[in-house]
Amino acid sequence: MMDLKKTGQHGGYGRLPATAPLANPYVPFQYEDPPKYEPRTAIVRGTLFPGLDLPFMNKVNKNELPVTPLTELQTLGFVIQELALYLDTHRDDKEAFEVFKDFQKLYAKGREQYEKECGPLTHMSAMEHGYSWLNDPWPWEYAANREV
């Protein structure tokens, strides 16, 4: 017999309270205010959260992205995306929401800098030198990675 005291009968170790609905898939909730990677580590790992970083054959991405206005914006955008998905299921986590808002501000600044140097990101962006929306490179091209 399993020792229920040791395994934690009321959750915490994979067991559920006796009143929980059966015949239903369970994924444990991520704790609130979870530890976070630095943004530049987060983007190459593919997650902001060390607790969710579960690489194949334990081969982790150790590469560093070159520091350019594009990767700066991609990094900030990635943290916002990751926090948005977290907040979708943790809407009451006030600390995470504060971090989310801080990154929104950083993104707005980064975006302004990027568009000044590299051109418009959307049709809503300012275009001061003609219809620069069309200018190469497009995002899927090798040349999109130029280091300014």
Added chain:
Amino acid sequence: MFIYNKKLQYPVKIDKPNPRLASIIISQYGGPDGELGASLRYLSQRYSMPFDELKGLLTDIGTEELGHLEMIGAIVHQLTRNMKDSQIQDSAFAPYFVDHTAGVYPTAASGFPWNAASIAVKGDPIADLTEDLAAEQKARVTYDNILRLSDDPDVNNVIKFLREREVVHFQRFGEAMQLLREKLNQKNVYCMNPAIDM
């Protein structure tokens, strides 16, 4: 509505063309567990979802998957640029090349074109979220298999990023299931379909 952002979610910069690898990776563009199916699955399932968290999560993950579709397209495009005829003739890429040249077409690596039969929209939130949990696992395994077949670090860095996103999405869908369950009859979560009976 959707507005195009003229950047990728994560940079794709592949120095060496490798058509053999492109013929494998195309499966995550148009294969049964690929990013096209993922985005259409989530963006279509959201219409019948009750509760704002579920509508939001499916919209947000479905949108991210469209970004991943673009990244896979970028990988295939860069792996097939400046190819030499000899690279095509001797490679597993030849059957794809004869139909699509260096274009990016939504097909499985096995040659089967993208098919909506590889996704499901059941219109019942527990059934659809359970499908989504399985879908994320299948996509993860496809990326595992690509990592087994590829030794190009430029490609693998991007594949590892995309693979990890599947792990995160699985977690969020699991949490969404829990949020849904809390709002249902605790004695019998299957006593009705919350998409149409609530």
